[in-house]
Amino acid sequence: MATALRRLAKCSVSARLLSFAGHSRGRRGHFARPCTVVAQRNFSSASTMTVDLDSSTGIAVMKLHSPPVNSLSLDFLTEIAISLEKLEMNKGCRGVVVTSALPKIFSAGLDILEMYGKSPERCGEFWRAVQEMWLKFYSSRLVTVAAINGSSPAGGCLLSMTCDYRIMADNPRYSIGLNETQLGIVAPFWFKDTMVNTVGHRTAEIALQLGLLYSPQDALKIGMVDELVPEEKLVSTATEAMARWFAIPDHARQITKSAMRKPTIDKLLSARETDISNFVSFITKDSIQKSLKLYLENLRKKKA
């Protein structure tokens, strides 16, 4: 089932950019049920997320639920991308709030186990799914709001930065940022571009080289997030924020979004296969595998 869904995700790439001008057309290995849109509300895919669409407001809430830390595995990424695509295809949906159903963690980023000790073929398949998730979110016709209710390192931060607006829980225990260099790996150019588009070149340069993780207050200062609220108000604030975006005619907002983001998207689309082979040759190097092994061991030690 997961393989079939991945194939479906691949097939839909060409339709993606059409969605810009309003011509929109919608983990782990135990993929229990197919993701079927039933009427206009409360459709869930597998147990790794729920997607609730309120047909009276046009707002869907996508809650990520892949314990223990919402790390983005190949199957989870595929599921997220397909769920977004289903919302894109649903004319009753105008916006999506992305949040976590897990306590204290929005997403731990890419699943490190997908990058450690895997075959080059599998690494390539994984990286294509990372690209696909980014492409779908970054080019979405929908208003996308990240309600960041926990820590959000690396790929988790990337997911939130693909959204139009970010609201984070004001809890100093949470952190957010692209910390790849701390793992001895490198954020690829389109992670870097997304960061630059969000916080500006100079701040991105410092943040990326040092692999900085920011507290919510600091993330607000540099513009990585747009608003901080008490955690219990996160989703309600996100749906309220959506109203400001809905007040703008969809076609005008969508074309503007496309104008802002298309150069960054096109850059990846035109280098997609090279980017996959760069990733595979980089991640399978002995030295990088050693760094990842050490990082995983430290994560586990921290717990013991």
Ligand SMILES: CCCCC/C=C\CCCC/C=C/C(=O)SCCNC(=O)CCNC(=O)[C@H](O)C(C)(C)COP(=O)(O)OP(=O)(O)OC[C@H]1O[C@@H](n2cnc3c(N)ncnc32)[C@H](O)[C@@H]1OP(=O)(O)O
């Ligand atoms: C030059 C050409 C370049 C081309 C491209 C090349 C390179 C590729 C770039 C790749 C870009 C990578 C992006 C990423 O997203 S890498 C992942 C980065 N993520 C992290 O560093 C987060 C690590 N995790 C944490 O900091 C913490 O776990 C936490 C999220 C803050 C949560 O803390 P806590 O609640 O205390 O939970 P635990 O630390 O105890 O974790 C629970 C179990 O989950 C496992 N875990 C955590 N994060 C991950 C992860 N990202 N992937 C897989 N597994 C993860 C952790 O090991 C624990 O497992 P255990 O129960 O078995 O011990």
